[in-house]
Amino acid sequence: MTVGALSEICGPAKSPVVWMRTGHTGYIGPELGVDPHSPSVAVLSIGLDGPFVLETAAHGDIRTGSSFAPARAVHRVVAPEAWILLLFVDTAGAPATGIAEEMTATVGPYGLGHRRERELIELCRADAVDPDRIFAQAIAGHAPAADPRIERVAAAIRQDPNRTFRAETIAANLGLSTTHFLRLFTQQSGTTFRGYQRWTRLMHALRDVATGRDLTCSATDAGFATPSHFSETFHHMFGMSASGVLRSGIRFDLGTSPAP
Template identity: 70%
Template sequence: MTIDALSEVRGPARTPVAWMRPGHIGYVGPDLGVDSHSPSVAMLSVGLDAPLVLHTSAHGRIRTGSSFAPARTTQRIVATEGWILALFVEPAGAPSTTIVDEMTSAAGSFGLNHRRERELVERCRAEKINPDHIYACAIAGTAPPADPRIEQVAATIRTDPSQTFRADRIAANLGLSTTHFLRLFTQQYGTTFRGYQRWNRMIHTVRKAVAGHDLTRSAIDAGFATPSHFSETFRDLIGLSATTMLRAGIRFDLGTSPTQ
């Protein structure tokens, strides 16, 4: 998409918004100066006013209208102008393959130029943003059938992120070897068993903090050993500090609790 085409869907200045849903977490707003990071889940980024610049160690700088990074890949996204969409797709909601199929080109493991890029821009520039419509537009395809055993394990992690789950015990309860269980989990959820636990602890912490609870207490309650452990995890997964995000004037739409 050209800069001229993008400029056609610009709207008046509004308050940045971030949302949390059971299957996806998103942000629409100005570039927050995110550093290189490696999320535990897949991430789709879209330039809403101009192309983005994707920075990777293997490919250098890539200018693109939108980019997709699989879970656990290191990247840095910079908006050349205006606002961006950053959509973290939790594997429980839709395997990353449904977005990969919508990218029209690639650079290694990174997908470039989403097929519905223009529609995504328009939905993000709507007077009232609907996160579920943005998500549906991004994934487009139908997720492959899920193994109910693995799905139940992930649901338990989301329900009680503070608990430390051991892969060997879960595998034994399922009648599987630990290696086979871990392979099935990664295949179905697009990230590691441990990475999925870290992601959900972080989401639980942020949800509580946005709801008005003390950030430090929320981090401990979510299962982080120390506040610094949470801070390091957040920066590694998101690319900036939690404090910076919470003080950025963002309107948070918490939607439905992921435990419901």
């Protein structure tokens, strides 16, 4: 496994890539035949070779060119032998709301038909893909201002993912009740306090693995109690095993520095 520089990220017909940035993690590559899954953060999916099928439990199969699934919404994208963009959005700047507002239709909790779908496809097909430009196009500058208190908490979690943060302690430090803090965190970030900690640990472990570290050690250092805990969490988030991802030939672009 190698870490690809930004200039090496290539669109369809070349090699698939995962990038990791503060605020967003993306994948451009073939649809990998995943199981239904439920990420702890929101995800924008776009078919780069044409429409795909969004499978949902409560709303059936939906054919669309792009979809937005909020955090914890169970789904999977089905596009056999076709390339897709998956853009997972973090709490930084509350971007999930900005993307949701760019969808032109809804079915239940899912948004359909991104207004800039064509432009995003073109960006993904470029010879040198710019992850930050894709992210900016996806939110179109419409992300609302985030509560600075929640941004500080999220940043602390990212900086120390293996630490167990207690909602009661943080709430007391902010002068809030625990219930109010947990509600505010979910409203601002689009995911739960515990769910965000799981996501951050997973991203920390994946980043370490991408640099060549042992998977078991990376998972332990990120705060997972056991390798099986990490494996279960990874499958729940992405619908496939971590080893399956690592065997798929995906390259990793980690940017210039780890996410704060």
